[in-house]
Amino acid sequence: MPYRLLTEYEKLFSGQAYLHRNSSLGDYVAMHLYEDLLDLGNSEKLGSRVQAGDWVVNVANKRQGIRARRGDGTFGELVAGENAQSIPGFGVARGIVATVEIGVEVKILAKAMIKQIDRVCGDLIKQVSQFQRGSGNPICVAVVGINHAASTVGYEGDRSYRTDGKANRHPIQEAAKAEARLMDQVATYFDEFVILHYAATNEAPFPFHWVNPGLTQQNYGSALVRISREYDRRF
Numbered sequence: 001m002p003y004r005l006l007t008e009y010e011k012l013f014s015g016q017a018y019l020h021r022n023s024s025l026g027d028y029v030a031m032h033l034y035e036d037l038l039d040l041g042n043s044e045k046l047g048s049r050v051q052a053g054d055w056v057v058n059v060a061n062k063r064q065g066i067r068a069r070r071g072d073g074t075f076g077e078l079v080a081g082e083n084a085q086s087i088p089g090f091g092v093a094r095g096i097v098a099t100v101e102i103g104v105e106v107k108i109l110a111k112a113m114i115k116q117i118d119r120v121c122g123d124l125i126k127q128v129s130q131f132q133r134g135s136g137n138p139i140c141v142a143v144v145g146i147n148h149a150a151s152t153v154g155y156e157g158d159r160s161y162r163t164d165g166k167a168n169r170h171p172i173q174e175a176a177k178a179e180a181r182l183m184d185q186v187a188t189y190f191d192e193f194v195i196l197h198y199a200a201t202n203e204a205p206f207p208f209h210w211v212n213p214g215l216t217q218q219n220y221g222s223a224l225v226r227i228s229r230e231y232d233r234r235f
Contacts, residue, residue, distance in 0.1 A: 001039070003220055004032040006196075006210075009145065013200035014208040018110060019155055026106035030073030031057055033104050033141065033224075034092045042228035045235060053084045056095035073104040074131070076138075100138045101235050102227065103131035108145040110202065111152050111163055111171055113178040120144075121185045128189045139230055141192045141223070146179055147171035148211050149199040162203070171199075191230065192223045 009029050012018050019025075034057055037043065038050055049055035058074040076097035078084055084093035105127045107120055124142055131138045149171045154161045163170045179195060187193040197211035210216045 001221075003217065003224075004035045004039070005029060005143070006216065006220060008032050009196060009198075010208055010210075012108075013198070013202065013206060015206050017153075017155055017206065018108075018200065018202050020108065020110055021156075026108070027073060029143070030104040030106050031090070031092075033073065033143070034075055034102070035090060036224055037228060037231075038091045040224050040228060042225055043231045045232050046228065050092050053093055054078055055101075056084050056093045056097060058095070058097045058100075073106075074100045074138075075102040076100045099136070100131055102139045102141065102231065103127070104141045104143065106143045106145075109171075109178055110145075110147045110200070111154050112168070113146070113171065113174040114169070117178055117181050121181065124182075124186045125189050137234055139192070139227055139234065140190045141194070141227065142186070142190045143194045143196065144182060145196040145198055146175050147200060148175045148197055149201050152201050153203045155202075192227055194220055194223050196220075 012025055012029070034050075037046060041047060046055070054077060055075065056078050058076065074097060075092070076099040078095045079098045082096050084095045086093050105124060107124065109116075109120065124144075128140050131140050151163050151165070151170050153163075161168065165173065175197075182195070183193075196216060198208065199211060200206070200208045
């Protein structure tokens with residue numbers, strides 16, 4: 001089956017420039033994990049709660065009454081007395097949540113991966129504690145994209161920077177090391193740690209491809225099945 005998260009991730013790069021400073025991109029990608037869970041239909045509890053409109057994806061930067069960062073996409077019970085907001089094209093409504101039952105954090109490593117890997121690892125680990133703060137035992141999910149392009153371009157305002165393979169190493173030179181660091185230092189903190197291997201030059205005509213499309217589908221689909229089963233077990 002086509003997975004919406006993978007489709008929307010590809011759209012970040014395909015045919016247009018990816019702007020890494022746009023923090024809303026991770027939010028948008030994360031929302032589609034819940035659509036995929038709903039479409040998969042493996043969790044009776046999640047499906048019935050979504051259909052009733054009592055469980056939603058959070059639209060605020062925190063849970064009501066809890067001092068914690070929400071992550072790129074959190075799913076939980078709607079605050080009592082609040083109204084869920086239906087969005088055209090989405091099966092899961094939006095609203096302000098009182099709890100977090102599933103939390104998703106999206107990170108995209110497009111270039112200069114090793115230079116930023118310590119910060120990325122730290123951010124991911126800290127986000128798990130934010131999901132868990134005041135909300136029991138949420139299912140914590142990370143989705144991390146790792147670029148494997150032979151070269152790529154980054155954009156800062158009106159300026160662009162192309163990797164040169166020397167001081168500015170190409171993504172393919174750093175991808176394996178970045179993944180090894182993530183798996184060694186971060187993956188065990190999450191219930192599901194999904195790595196998306198892709199290649200994007202981020203330069204006109206802005207091509208994009210998955211390194212192994214079949215394996216990408218299988219790995220992500222397997223994570224959805226496990227999340228569905230764990231949701232029914234925990235909640």
